[in-house]
Amino acid sequence: MYKTKLVDSDLIAWTIEQRRHFHMYPELSGQEYETAAYVKGKLDEFGIPINPKFSAPNIVAYFKGTEGKKTIALRADMDALPLYEEGDKPYISTVPGVMHGCGHDGHTATLLAVAKWMSMNPHLVKNNIVLIFQSSEEASPSGAKQLVEEGVLDGVDVIYGIHYMSNMPLGKIGFATGPAMASSDDFDIVIEGKGGHGGSPHETVDPIYIATHLIQAFQSIISRNLNPLHAGVISFGGMQAGNSYNVIPDKVQLKGTIRALTYEGAELMHTKTAQLTKSICESFGATGHYHFIEGTPPVYNHPEACEVATEIIQKTFGDDVFLPFDPVLGAEDYAYYLKEKVGAFINVGMQSEKSQYPHHHPKFDIDEAAIPAGIELMIHLALYA
Template sequence: MLPTKNVDSELKAWAIEQRRHFHMNPELSGQEYNTSAYVKEKLAEFGIPLDDRFSGPSVVAFFKGIEGNKTIALRADMDALPLQEEGDKPYISKVPGVMHGCGHDGHTAILLAAAKWMSNNPDLVKNNIRLIFQSSEEASPSGAQKLVKEGVLDGIDAIYGIHLISRMPMGKVGFATGYAMASCNDFDIKIEGKGGHGGYPHDTVDPIYIASHLIQAFQSVVSRNLHPLHAGVISFGGMQAGNSYNVIPHEVTLKGTIRALTFEAAELMHEKTAQLTESICASFGAKGHYQFIEGTPPLYNHPEACEFARGVIENTFGADAFLPIDPVLGAEDFSYYLKEKVGAFINVGMQSEKSQYPHHHPKFDIDEDAIPTAIELMIQLALQA
């Protein structure tokens, strides 16, 4: 465990109690109304006023600093996953088919604990702090995108978020500078051909055969159109066609995902997959219908914010605590905030026997010994900005 100047055993116990409450009472994306009500109740106890300009179930509050020359935003996500939890922990989910399988229960408790500390130490907080308890990180439409459109970043100088990570060693805190996480966009494709008898393929326009060409061609976007140093992935996750041995179907539907590590790569991959769908289908005499489903943009950690955050980490926990990491092709809607404002998204390690299962696994759990580190980090980001 890392040293935590401001997080004593009492605050740690309180935060764990809140985390277990959220874990036992998970709510899916866009449905976090009980969670929202609980967060509002706690903030009221702390005397921190709510900002009611923003639509629920997200909760936004404003802590006024003693100087108020800067306003720093801190964000936690609140939503759970559609998973049936497995295991025998005493705080297992009470909601069938819903569990906190990604650590958002911890994030919400951590930001609440930081808010509690601020309310108890108002003379130490010089900056204004906007506290963002965000709905719908795991689903589309994104809760972050909605809040940005509503103006949650107006007047903000910088924004920071954290994520407890089971694949990062306990006692390490870190991030990738620059492009850190990928965009995540999806697509639906319908290929309209001409069905017929499997013994007379010359009388048909076979959409299954055409789909095989399309699936292969999409990989050329990554290997032959994308800059070799710009990471990207195109994966097909679904294909529906006919259900008979000797009938060529009239149409095929495909679905998949496009992930890219830069804004330029994301745009290029979108354009090329749309072009290939139309041109390849047309070359075989079929019609290709391409529907692009916009998701999250790439997450870009601003270098100046990363430099500041690294200094906070090393000054607070020691030089050995910081761990630079490689970018990943996972996605996170914190990217919407960073597209508009300077900031950084920071990983807090919690790898241990208790946290041995990956995120989104039905046996996933938080090692609660990592919670004080994350609270201290939130406090120090607020104090030192």
């Protein structure tokens, strides 16, 4: 049906130029003011109005279609990571300790290219398009959550976003239907016992010993409480307790993360970790203080949106380009959009010699050969989703 490529070499070259600009001048989550100003300047050039109601540094623009019977939102994230970039690329970060180590520079440039193309071909765009340039994907508070609370999805029928992926072959595009990425919540626990001499443990309430029971018990949530068909994981990442050979400390501090592919699984693990902390500590005569740190919900790709996206990918690029993606326990705040509206989060492969390092690695880079497919995909989603 489609197969006609809408993206020419000039737009591709322009997009790569924009991507390299963003890469050279990265900004951390919540600090993307210069990036936002740059995006705003380009949208002004294209004559696409920006909605001023949304909190800075987010940028939300609105393109009115010729028919306007349907409104489609397209999202790109803008923030970088607190990493010192390694390598000798000509567009290396100019900001010490900050780099685009996850591809958000490519996402922002790609969505800008879609905006540019629409401004040049307004007669072809029947749908209304909401362009979301989002702050703070990598850190809390989430930019997606903030925008949803501010009403960015009001009147939107469906939302799509893309992510350039270094662990997916260059030339492939795909996603997981249904549960796609995990929730990400954290917890802090303080176990208060009674310290004393290591040679007289009977006179103490040993919080280290209690902590070992708690760590083991949390794994029973995964093996005995969580539905075996619903993936989830609880991992402890920190433990601080005492600093002597023969002194049992008064307290132990634990910290960890909870990941789940379903809303139900996330809620179950939150509830059970809190209950076990209280009950196990009390059974040993200690006090357990549990602090839950809410992160992002699971990414759920709606089947109806996935069906449309699959058809668009196959008709635009060919049947062999689409690659079903397994769910992963990484997290994405794009989940907040999908919790409210029908939509999907789509992976664009770029694994190659140039893009051989994982996301969040100091040598990570986008293989710019993937960018034409990203632009083409998002334009077709705007036109035909």
